[in-house]
Amino acid sequence: xxxxxxxxxxxxxxxxxxxxxxxxxxxxxxxxxxxxxxxxxxxxxxxxxxxxxxxxxxxxxxxxxxxxxxxxxxxxxxxxxxxxxxxxxxxxxxxxxxxxxxxxxxxxxxxxxxxxxxxxxxxxxxxxxxxxxxxxxxx
Numbered sequence: 001x002x003x004x005x006x007x008x009x010x011x012x013x014x015x016x017x018x019x020x021x022x023x024x025x026x027x028x029x030x031x032x033x034x035x036x037x038x039x040x041x042x043x044x045x046x047x048x049x050x051x052x053x054x055x056x057x058x059x060x061x062x063x064x065x066x067x068x069x070x071x072x073x074x075x076x077x078x079x080x081x082x083x084x085x086x087x088x089x090x091x092x093x094x095x096x097x098x099x100x101x102x103x104x105x106x107x108x109x110x111x112x113x114x115x116x117x118x119x120x121x122x123x124x125x126x127x128x129x130x131x132x133x134x135x136x137x138x139x
Contacts, residue, residue: 030090033073034126042125045069050135051103055113060137062106062117066129069099069121074106075131077116082131087120113137 012020036042048066066072074094077086086092094108099121116134
């Protein structure tokens with residue numbers, strides 16, 4: 001089956017019954033990575049690097065380098081392992097942000113300074129790079 005469906009999103013934006021808020025709270029509590037667009041040519045960026053992960057009063061500040069990326073995903077992991085199993089667990093995904101330059105940073109607000117941080121880089125078609133090495137948080 002294929003095709004398009006068109007409808008008015010006005011009732012979703014207004015959310016008079018609270019059903020959208022309920023849906024978001026129950027099913028969209030974690031960020032998500034956009035699936036790769038296989039129908040559009042693209043190439044995964046080179047493997048990014050976590051430059052630092054430092055604990056501060058607001059949480060953990062993570063800095064990275066991701067050349068050729070249009071977006072970057074930040075992962076908070078329990079150990080140094082950055083395999084598919086760890087990256088398939090959405091509970092480890094902290095944020096997905098646009099990469100405005102080759103270097104970037106984000107604060108994982110409220111983080112307690114435990115664990116390790118890694119990043120993955122994406123091109124404009126969401127082709128994923130190899131994950132960076134996981135870096136322990138410095139206090």
